[in-house]
Amino acid sequence: MTLMINRPQDAFGPLLKAWRTRKRISQLDLALDAGLSQRHVSFLETGRSKPSRYAIWQICEALEMPQAELDVMLMSAGFAPQSANTSWTTDVRDAVDTSLAHVLKGHEPFPAVSIDRIWTLQRVNDSARTFFARAGSTGQRNLLREVFQPGPLRANIRNWPEVARALFRLLDLEVARRPHDDEAKALLEELRDLPGVASAIVNRPKTPPAPVLSIEFVIDGVELKLFSLIATVGMSMDTTLDDLRIETLLPADEPTRQWFMGLREGRSAQGDQ
Known part of the structure; x- marks a missing residue:
């Protein structure tokens, strides 16, 4: 899986705000779901406070982020990705x-x-x-x-047109679910450029x-x-x-x-x- 990992370590705040906005959840609601104060969430978004690893876990759980996006959030705050700590016996x-x-x-x-x-x-x-x-x-x-x-x-x-439209939508949702997955984004664009695909996905039954x-x-x-x-x-x-x-x-x-x-x-x- 390809992720955008070369991010500055102060990128956590903008990423947090982008995720919260995407989920259409207020700072207060996120704070309640994550067990944090609204003031702390606000300071995290503006960069006035640095998140702990535990706080990132709580926030990502509250926002229902995929595991891969949790890695992105951890790395944006200067922590090692969770996947690096996973040991398969x-x-x-x-x-x-x-x-x-x-x-x-x-x-x-x-x-x-x-x-x-x-x-x-x-x-x-x-x-x-x-x-x-x-x-x-x-x-x-x-x-x-x-x-x-x-x-x-x-x-x-x-x-095929109906099947292509349905499958394209599923991949598009996967990209929306994992906005930092470059591999999925590249495949989405590759498929869109294939003959007949653009018209199939825009035509409605x-x-x-x-x-x-x-x-x-x-x-x-x-x-x-x-x-x-x-x-x-x-x-x-x-x-x-x-x-x-x-x-x-x-x-x-x-x-x-x-x-x-x-x-x-x-x-x-x-x-x-």
Whole structure:
């Protein structure tokens, strides 16, 4: 993850004010939520007082900042980032890896992947590997680039403009959530400049959107409708885990469910040979 770390150590006040303004919360309300006095919050914003590490923790918790942004706030005040203090034991890492593998395998015969905050693939289950190959994947590790770039996969998504608009909005929200994430900002601009994307994201549907957006694929003449569920690691205190997402694709109708059941049977038959 790329963060803007070369910041002067007196940048904490402006950053605090920017976050408070973005959250539309008054100094008094922030002080109450963080367990500080309004006077202290005011002095922190103007630079008249220097924050302690504990005060930064309290403020970031009150503002519901992502772990990566907590690191930015700490560094802006001259402290080492929290991620530098995180130590992963072998047991913890193995437990996380085993749990991820269990979730992905348990979602068979439907596709499931683990991705980071900008949709870069970390691991996939067998169904996802088979499905994306048949849908026209070029092997691009970043799912957003794969979907947005002109090519076989994009061409096989029948409602691509709606899907592109929804995915672009999700990445835009991630950038708003982490304003110092240069990597996410760069990807957002890269996607915006791809052919057809600018018009797709500004055009609004003429009818009210469905409660859940289905991704409509056409593979070998067969129409498949899928919707996604995205899960995150709860109560994570580590930026790496905070970045992690598990996306599962589920059939939106019975023909799609039957298609994937047949896909599993086909893989099983090949394995028996």
